[in-house]
Amino acid sequence: MKKVFNHIALKSTVSSPVKTGVYYFILMAILSLSSCTDVIELDVPSEAPRLVIEASINWEKETVGNNQRIKLSKSTPYFDTNGTEPVLGASVKITNDTNGAVFIFTDNSDGTYTTDSFVPVLNNSYTLEVINEGETYIAQENLIAVPSILSVYQSTDYFFQDLLEVNFEFLDPIDEVNYYLIKFQEAADLLPTLSTLKDEFINGSLITISNERREDENINQVAYEPGDLVDMELYGISKQYYDYMTILINQSESGGPFDTTPVPLRGNCINVNTPDSDPYGYFRITEVSKATYLFE
Numbered sequence: 431m432k433k434v435f436n437h438i439a440l441k442s443t444v445s446s447p448v449k450t451g452v453y454y455f456i457l458m459a460i461l462s463l464s465s466c467t468d469v470i471e472l473d474v475p476s477e478a479p480r481l482v483i484e485a486s487i488n489w490e491k492e493t494v495g496n497n498q499r500i501k502l503s504k505s506t507p508y509f510d511t512n513g514t515e516p517v518l519g520a521s522v523k524i525t526n527d528t529n530g531a532v533f534i535f536t537d538n539s540d541g542t543y544t545t546d547s548f549v550p551v552l553n554n555s556y557t558l559e560v561i562n563e564g565e566t567y568i569a570q571e572n573l574i575a576v577p578s579i580l581s582v583y584q585s586t587d588y589f590f591q592d593l594l595e596v597n598f599e600f601l602d603p604i605d606e607v608n609y610y611l612i613k614f615q616e617a618a619d620l621l622p623t624l625s626t627l628k629d630e631f632i633n634g635s636l637i638t639i640s641n642e643r644r645e646d647e648n649i650n651q652v653a654y655e656p657g658d659l660v661d662m663e664l665y666g667i668s669k670q671y672y673d674y675m676t677i678l679i680n681q682s683e684s685g686g687p688f689d690t691t692p693v694p695l696r697g698n699c700i701n702v703n704t705p706d707s708d709p710y711g712y713f714r715i716t717e718v719s720k721a722t723y724l725f726e
Contacts, residue, residue: 479504481517481567483699483711485558487524488665488718489550491578498533498548502560503541505710516541520562527570528554550715558699558713569699569713576610576666576717577601580636584725587642594654595642596723598662604634609672611665611716614641616658626667626676639664658725665716670698674712 482503489495502517522535522543528551535543552575560567577600587593602608608629615622623641641660645653654660667675677695697712 478707479506479515480707481505481560481562481565481709481711482514483558483560483567483569483697483709483713485569485699485711485713487548487550487556487713487715489573489716491576491717491719495550496548497546498535498544500535500543500558501541502543502562514541517562520560522560523558524548525557525559526551526554527557550717552717556715560699560709565704565707566702567699567709568702569697571671571698571713571715572668573715574609574666574668574717576664576719577603579662579664579719579721582662582721582723584723585640590644593642593644594656594725595640596654596660596662596725597638597640598664598721598723599636599638600664600719601636602629602632602634606633607669608633609667609669611667611671611675612639613661613663613665615661616643616654617660624675624679626672626679628672654725656725660723660725662721662723664719666718667714667716671712671714671716674698 482505484501484503487498487500500522502520502522503514504517506512506514518539518541519537520543522537524533524535525531526533526549531549533545533548535545537543550573552573555570555572558567558569558571580599580601582596582598584594584596587595596614610627610629612625612627613622627637627639629635629637639662641662643651643653645651674695674697681695696708697710699709699711699713701707701709
């Protein structure tokens with residue numbers, strides 16, 4: 431049995447200007463200690479607002495998957511504190527490329543678009559189309575199956591016996607390439623713990639995924655305790671989305687002023703009319719297996 435440990439905490443969900451902000455505050459500190467009166471202007475990167483597409487179509491195993499939600503917003507400039515601007519009045523639909531079924535999403539006038547009639551079909555291809563302000567945006571993904579979570583249990587860390595960890599097991603399908611997104615979230619957590627996994631060296635194995643938390647005052651994190659309730663989710667994802675999320679998670683872990691500059695992270699959505707103005711975000715369509723565990 432192969433045991434895989436994933437302890438990747440997602441601290442940021444977007445490719446934000448972390449380093450620019452760090453350098454800015456360092457520069458301000460230096461200037462405050464200097465008697466120089468020269469005015470220094472910072473060259474802060476700027477661009478016109480872009481459409482942000484949050485289209486995660488998740489089909490939980492053993493449900494019909496009819497109710498789905500997509501969120502549209504506009505990107506904001508660096509250092510903007512006003513929050514995101516919702517996009518209203520857009521046209522949003524998903525088409526099943528395999529059988530031709532079309533699913534129209536209703537505008538809720540708050541930036542969200544919903545449907546209660548979506549029909550997920552495994553191994554079918556789907557295309558998202560968003561029309562906003564005369565521009566057409568499209569993206570395509572395949573709905574990939576995911577194994578069921580077979581068991582969930584708690585244990586203690588091998589080296590630190592006082593640290594509790596939660597584990598779940600699933601059987602990876604043999605003779606096929608699979609990619610997974612793994613999510614842990616304790617009831618009180620603001621953000622989940624995310625990691626990615628591919629079965630390159632564990633194909634066909636019974637896989638155990640373990641998650642533990644160590645006390646960290648810097649991020650206000652405490653170790654798991656009896657009574658903690660943890661949600662676990664296992665997603666079957668495409669290689670393209672696996673690559674995207676692996677980069678995003680790795681970038682979210684960095685943040686020091688001397689780290690490597692994050693690479694521009696591009697999703698799978700494109701602007702048909704203006705290729706130089708592709709939107710941010712990603713269209714994914716996945717099957718997900720869920721479980722919950724209460725520590726004893």
